[in-house]
Amino acid sequence: MATMAWDEDTDNHITKIDAKIGDRYNLSLRVVLSNPDEYGASAENKAVVKKIKNEVNTYFDGVLSNLKGEQAEFDAELKRITDLYDKIDTVIGNSAKASNVPYTVPIMVSRDVAKDEIITINEYDDTIEPLVKKLAERSIYIADLSTNYRDYIIGFWLFAGDKNIALAIAPPPSIILSLEASRGEITRRLDQIIGPEA
DSSP, X not given: OOOOOSOHHHHHHHHHHHHHHHHHHTSOHHHHHHOHHHHTSSHHHHHHHHHHHHHHHHHHHHHHHTTHHHHHHHHHHHHXXXXXXXXXXXXXXXXXXXXXXXXXXXXXXXXXXXXXXXXXXXXXXXXXXHHHHHHHXXXXXXXXXXXXXXXXXXXXXXXXXXXXXXXXXXXXXXXXXXXXXXXXXXXXXXXXXXXXOO
16 A cells, blocks of 8 residues: 555544445545555546545535534634735735736745745734835745635735745634545545546
8 A cells, every 4th residue: 555645634534434435335545545546547446436536525515514603703714814815915916016026826836845934924913014015125026825715815925035935824723624625635636536527
């Protein structure tokens, strides 16, 4: 079996899903995810993996349906940080223009993320504009690498220069975000096995 490369929360969900569906398909989700080449080799295997993907989504839908109170609080917090994103993005856009620095929304930026210095914020105050101005002045470009989650945005901007500095909005702590991240990780891997739909 290949080395598993997913986080502990995702691993726990895989164990729970396996307990529910393992006997039904005589196949372990863990084994499928650990050996994608083997299970993507035939149309028959792909059909089974597609059914397993449906089971994965049913599992996560069920868990999330029991978190309606948390979901309402989470949505309110996501709305707050999306509003914060809008304010900061305007400041960054204005600072980039004033400093004549390109401001882009790339698909991705290849870099050594371990070397990034990250400034994480949770609210807008009177220190943001001077901070952004300083960061823009020392940058060769600014990249908006923010994450979209449903209709919300979790802000993350890279100020690239001699040293990369990122300005990030702290994502709201929530089991829901963790659940959705695990679902996304598992279904992304299953989609790689299934391939494009015919």
